[in-house]
Amino acid sequence: MDILWQKNDDLVSRVRDAFGADTLDELLRRAFPRRTVLHVGALTPGISGAAVLHVRPEQDGSAQHPCVVKIGPVGDIHTEHERWQQYVQPYLGHGEMPDVLSAAVIVGNHAALVYKFYAARTLADMIRDLASADDSIGIVDAVQTLLTIVHVWHRSRSSTYFDLIAEEYPLEAETLERFEQYAAAERQWGEIAEPKLVRDVWSQPPESLRKPQLTTIGHGDLHADNVLMGPNGSFGIIDFLHTGRHHFLRDLATLEADLVLRVLCPPEATADQAQRLTALLEPYYTMAAFTTSSQHDALGQGAWLPLQNVVRCLRSAVWGRSEHDAEQIPGYLIAVIRRMVKMVVRDDSRLTNFQRWFAARLVLAQTAELARGGRSAELPIPASGDHVRERVPGPPTEEPVAAYLDLESEVEVVLGQLSESWRPTAIGAFEAELPAIAEEVRRRLPERERRLAEVFRALTEVYPEPLPDPDTDPEKVNHVLARADTNRMIEARVVRQGEALAIQIPDVAALLSHSTRELQIFEPLLRAACDLYEAGSYQASLTQFRRLAARLSGDLSITRSELTLFFYFLSKCLLKLNMYSSLNRLLDGPYRVFCLDVCPELEAERLLIAGVAHRHRGELSLAQACLDDAVAQLALLASRSESALVHLALADAYVLSAHPRFDNAVAPEAGLVARQATVRLTLAALESARRSYEEYWHRGGRPSHYEGRLAGTMAYMTVVRSVVEPATLDDEAWSKAAAEARQGFEPEFDRKPVGVIAGRAALASVKMAQARWLAVTQPEHWPQQMTECLREAERALSRVLADYVSRVELGPRFEYRKLMAIQSSIGALTADPLGRVDPDALTPLI
Known part of the structure; x- marks a missing residue:
């Protein structure tokens, strides 16, 4: 194997010196076996014992999929891989979380982990280029794109009591002492006042930090060098060593400190420039910068626009994620202070002398704000001009993404209200409802038909046994029962059994066979659940959850059969939304009790x-x-x-x-x-x-439509057999599998979009697997047949991505991840007939 390192690159030299040329070469050989040539460059230097490389492998002159390689100590790399599996892999469907090629490889005390993402530079490089071009809005767009990507973790937030100072953002005594020593020394740019204020805040934090805090899955170290940029403008996040449950604003604080101090702050400044920059930025570290919505718009004119607009953008994001709760802001300021303090005192923070001084000034500005309780300061007003406001959205509450972020909390309201409003003892088994139905029938019937009411009352008393009655016409009783509010789902009807009458109720399978359109005439709560199941977007789902919450806030009047359908549709909706934590609470809570007791x-x-x-x-x-x-x-x-x-x-x-x-x-x-x-x-x-x-x-x-699911699953049976026992298959088996896959979505006009997606994905998987089978078994003319199979797979998948995915906004984590696995596997087989096929591409979508 030839390893060709990028020449005349200072970053490459630093990485090779840090890890040793022989160690790096051996790690790369083990990470890319069976490759003949590797073209290698460096993305980040070997600081903190780790570095990132970009690699373009070749095999016998044929280019392979380029990758990013993380190099570091063995323990750190193994931990990073484990946390990737736990916290990142479930979110691969969003497209911006990188997949891992294989398990880590080890040489001595170092290991390498290969990510299936190609990057030519980091987000820090990109933002510096945009700043040089004075493209302030482009920088804001990039930051907002990154925040949208990490929003997927924000949905897992929960309220947990922990000490924000001691457990999430501690500052060791040595760190505080080094910061105070730095701040006390004279600097050419001016004095840093009250350096001991940081120690005071950490020893006696504000009362708001003592309350339960929101936690979520977080990256844990989201600085701009851990965000890579692909050649097509795509984003890829790496370095999951610190990923786990953190304070819900931690990632934003880390990103802000890095962008403000290391990426956008000028490396050098005169004393006059330093004072003007400090006066410009310090007001953004006050409560007013978060709580005043006009401060979230981009500025169109003024000095140091990239720096100011990044901070304003992050103020908007923090205010939105805090759900306009001002009590959450001190926790964010604490996070920013801690990050900046560590950047001041650490030797490997890559800050210049001026940037360290500027960081210390911002630290004391925020600490003073916490100490004085959040007095306001005057902030610059955004310049007028549509070109500014068009490209920078207002507060997140006005954006569609707010619906996506608010869904979980809205579901929690619904589940909590449902648990409070509904008690199984108030509903009981079906026979407990019969007396109420009988009483309503008695009230509705005129005097001349009172005998029908007495017949039904007698039936309820002997239910479920038949009652001898050769004279009564059951349809007359059913006509009244169909109009009863207590019998909206026609739960109770009277049937004749020879010379006797009996009460008949529908079984659960019959209830669940109703389409949502058939159920629209029933109880408003049930209609809301049906509408929720049919919702085609996160915004529509949020609207329906709010209607449910409003409906549940009053007296709950709903029958047994309606509750059956309510739980059924609500659980399927939460599954479709991929809201697994809320789904678990429903399944283990009121849904479980309903099934057990009712x-x-x-x-x-x-x-x-x-x-x-x-x-x-x-x-x-x-x-x-x-x-x-x-x-x-x-x-x-x-x-x-x-x-x-x-x-x-x-x-x-x-x-x-x-x-x-x-x-x-x-x-x-x-x-x-x-x-x-x-x-x-x-x-x-x-x-x-x-x-x-x-x-x-x-x-x-x-x-x-269930028959289509069986046909599509039978098609996957052939796909799986091609992996397990390929010798048992032939061309006829593959033709049958393709026909079965088509049964899952044809005719398309008669199928829902999600059904077409699943069926066409099955067809793409069949053709992709057949291509791989041809490469393994190599029958006559297999190269031409393989090429045609891959073309058919690409056509089936392209139709899904072009025409259907945009119509099914829900379920992006699992279903979209599998579509991307099919796409990447087709690409791998196109580049290499024996290339790696992602296992996710070989099994059913739904």
Whole structure:
């Protein structure tokens, strides 16, 4: 292997000196086996024991996918990889979180981790270039794009009591002492007053910092050198060593300190320039800069515009994430102070002497603000001009992204109100509702038909046994029952059984077979849940959650069948939104109690939703347990029920239970014996699904979209077999698989967008897997056949990305991640017939 380092590059020389040329070369050889040439350059120097390289590999003259390589101590790299798996991998579908090529490689005390992202420079380099061109708005756009990317973690926020000073932002005595010594020394740019004020605030913090604090998943070290820029303007975040649960504003504070001090602050200044810059920036470190909305717009004129506008942009972001709660601002100032103090005292912070002095001045300005309780200061007013305001949005509450960020808190309101408003003892089993229905029937019937009311009351008293009555016409009673408010879902109807009458109620499978359009005539709370399930965007979902919250704030009047549908649709909506923490609280809270105390027949649906959610998060053993339990419960119901719909539900449960088995079968770490056993179990599950569908049709069932899911899953069976036992396949098997995939989405006009996405993704996976199978088995004319298969896969996927993804805003984490896996795998096979195929590209989307 030839390793060609970028020549005449000072950064490359520093990296090679820091780690040793031989060590770096060996790490690269192990990280890129079977490659013939590596073109290597450096992105960041070897500070704090780590460095970042960009690598363009080649194999026998053919270019491979370029990558970024993180080099560092073995322990740090292993920790970074573990935290990437825990906190980053679930969010790969957003496209800006980088995938990892493989596990870390080790040489001596150093290790390397390869990210599947190519970058030519860092965000710091890009912002400096924009500042040189005086493109202040371009800088703001870049920062806002980055904040949008890390917003995905913000959804996991929760309120936790911890000491913000001691646990999240501690300052050691040695650090405080070094800062005080630095601040006390004379500098040519002016005096730094009251350096001991930082120690005072840390020893006696404001009362607001003693309250429970919001935490979220955070990067932990989001400075501008940890954000890489691709040649097409894409962003890639790296270095997840410190990623975990942090104070929800920590990443913004880290980014601000780095941009203000290291990236945009001038490296040198005269005493006059220093005083003018300080006077310009210090007012932004007061409460007024956060709480005054006019200070969130970009300035169009004045000195040091890039610096000012970045700070104003971050003020807007902090105010939005704090949900306009001024009590959250001291926590942000504490975070910025701590970061700046550490940059002042650390030898490897890469600040010039002037930048250190400027950092110390800003530290004392913020500390004084905390000490005096937030007095206001005069700030510059944005210049008028549409060209400024068009490119820089106002406060986040006016942006669509606010809906995305506020959803979780709105769901918490709904779940909390539901728990308060609804008690299972107030609803009871279905027979507990019969007396109320009977009383309403009695009130509604005129005197001449009072006998019908007495018949129904008698039926409720002997329910569920039949009552001898050869004379009464049951349809007359049903006509009244259909108009009863207490019987909105037609839960109770009277049927004749020979010479007797009996009360009949619909089973859960029949209830769940209703389309949302059919349910619009019922209780407003249920209509809101249906609208929520049909919502096509985060903004629409937020609106529906607010309607639910408003509806739940009054007296809750909802029947057993309506509650069945409410929980069913609400849980499916949360799954579609990928709001897993809220979904867990619903499944483990009121939904569980409802199933246990009121409607045990719904338990199988609760398990199915839980199983699919666990699969989304890669928890395959938990997913399999939930789905298999649901199958067992539905099989028991089917053995006792005459309903065709129970067999339909059982068939779909069998299909869903096959999906995590597929995931296990294609896992790279699984052995051949386990893979083959998994394939046999999956085939058995799908055969059981087929028999259940036949029973459903035999009992008079109508065609549904579930049959398309079975066909698409059968297509994936061939895909998985191509990985586990490729010798058992032939051209006929692949033709059948393509036809099965098409059944999942054709005709397109009769399918929902999400169904078309899943079906076309199945077709793309089939063609991509067939291409890989051709490269492995190499039949006659395989290169031409492989090329055509990859073209068909690309066409199927391109149609999804061009025409359908934009119509299905929900579910970006799991579904979009799998679409990107198919796309990257097609690209890998196009570049190298035996290239790596992402396992996510080989298993069902939905």
